Amino acid sequence: MPTTHMPLPAACLETSVVIVIGIDPHKSSLTAVAADDTGHELAARRFVVNAGTFTQLISWAQRWPQHRFAVEGAKGLGRGIAQQLAATGAGVVDVPATLAERARLLTTGGGRKTDATDAASVARVALHHHRLNSVQPEDQSTILRLLTEHRDDLTHERIRILNCLHGLLRDLVPGGAPTGLSADKAAAALRGVRPATATDACRRDIARQLLAALRRIDAQLNTNETELSQAVTAAGSSLTELPGVGVIMAAKILGHVGNVTRFPNADHFASYTGAAPIDASSGPRRRHRLNTGGNRQLNSALHIIAVVQAHHSDLGRAYYQRKLGEGKTPAEARRALKRRLANVIYRRILKDQKQAHPTAA
Template sequence: MILIGIDPHKSSHTAVAVDPGGHQVAQRRFVVNAGTVGQLMRWCQQWPERRFAIEGARGLGRTLAQQLAAAGENVVDVPSTLSARARLLGTGGAARTDAADATHVAQVVLFRHDRRPVEPEDQTTILRLLTERHDDLVHDRTRVLNRLHAVPRDLLPGGAPTGLSADKAAALMKGIRPVTATDACRRDIARDPLADLRRLNRQVKDKEAEMRDALAATCTTLTTLPGLGTVLAAKVMGHVGDISHFPTEHHFASYTGSAPLDASSGNNVRHRLNTGGNRALNSVLHTIAVCQIRDGGRGQDYYLRKIAEGKTPAEARRALKRRLSNVVYRLMKRDQRNHLSGAARHTEALSSHSRSGLSPCGRPWTDQRKAFGCVHGGGV
């Protein structure tokens, strides 16, 4: 098995072939253009048994990794942190070259067999793209709202009230009677962010509708958890992807940053706050915990029980986040099992009907094809 490590850049990709002993066999630099993948595949044909290791398959190497995975190649993702550690352990000084970096990427996969394979993008990728765009629009809307608070400050006594919206801002500006030309200019300037706010409100609603449709296509039950709405459920599925990558709920909690880190030493057993992990998922768990504590129910009961045990509010909230991480993991595992069992039943039904000469509707295949005009070259 030849490992082909690739160090991707914006304008070029450097590939290095490494044998099972970790020694370099060949190297080549490819200019990034429409024919890069074809050139790479022709170069790799000399090694029928091959495996690709790409640094940052979710970053600069995303396009190349997805093209190789779609072609049926064995591709794994190597985070830049692991390749940096391999570079520190390597010999040859601190000089960095693209070929050396690609070699270290391949060596990581050679000695680390737990690297996650790159899979073709699916519905979860769409959800992640929609949630990232939704977050950008919400941030832009917050910036425009702050601007709307700043501009009327010099036109209205006390400025605009809190909880400002587009309709409230429009009503306030209608009541402004400028005295000087400068005040008239301030009022006219305030109309631009108001138009931007209305536009951003429409875009946010459109993105939420798209997320709702994309989430419905996954048949997930995450939204049944109190405090977990459409936007948060789409963010969870977009960042997690395939839940089978996490063997246990403890691995999932470590990935979300909700599990404390063991900092024991000798007889001193203690834990510290985990500030790593996926911070987007950690933020989702925090929002769910805050909503459940506020709205009541089993989450609030668990929180109050921890408070009664002597925990501080922050510690009790972190304990609830850890429990919610387990619940989210179990829901996603259950959805995956239901999806797999449903697909298996559908395949078995098609197979049994094919053996009996009947369509899934219970009619002969010939009659079924006639009903849709598919016999003798006909079609719909």
């Protein structure tokens, strides 16, 4: 594990100077670069990822009495080291890969890309960007996100199996398989199949295997919903009191939001969800455009809730109809309702978290 040493400026010998250690993580290694408050690189080291990586990193960082860490992709490849650091109470921020890339391109060197330059860029972003998310130890929101992501995987697999099963039944049953295919409907259709050829017998056998897999996934989905309900209850959330927000939707929102206090206000939260339009003004012209960025999972959740409320909730329907009366198109009125819902959900989660942790409020 090679170590690169650079001469330390005198200012870095003062304990008041906080050194930022940028970390560029990979599957089999991670590279750390220490930088002072001017962005000057002090030292760099590459660590092989194994059971002793964390201990080696902490020991190396002790050279600087005052230091903090910045990890690229703390919710991705950097999750492991970021969580280990956060568990010790160390200051750790999450640096998005897009910001680190921009910082690297703005430095001298012709855009050269190495693990060390990436880690140095991560450190520089942490020095100059003051709204990075602090890495928090995993909590109930992490459980909710894991459960909802697992449910999405199960749902996608169920759709794939149903499509395959539908195709086989189309060839086995005169007139094809029924619409809205389920495990029970597929089982009923298969009971009437009498293969006339060896090919049809093969199709029937595969269909039976797919049916067994479908029943297994249905059972897993039922178990998952029970676990989600328990996890939402344990989180102390009242989101399910809102029209259009069930247990699964509440779990997805809470899992992706995490600690809502990381958003300074409702406007920042709406921007994060992609529900707030983006200012695209130029000169005297004032205009906004649709925000196609943001967290797409939260944006999708807001869209579904808005559609439900526009048709089945008195307050949501009244707001939607009022926007239509103002001359907005149905899509524009729905987007306005999404923006309003973002505020409502932000305030509701903030209230719930303050009640659960009054001392942190």
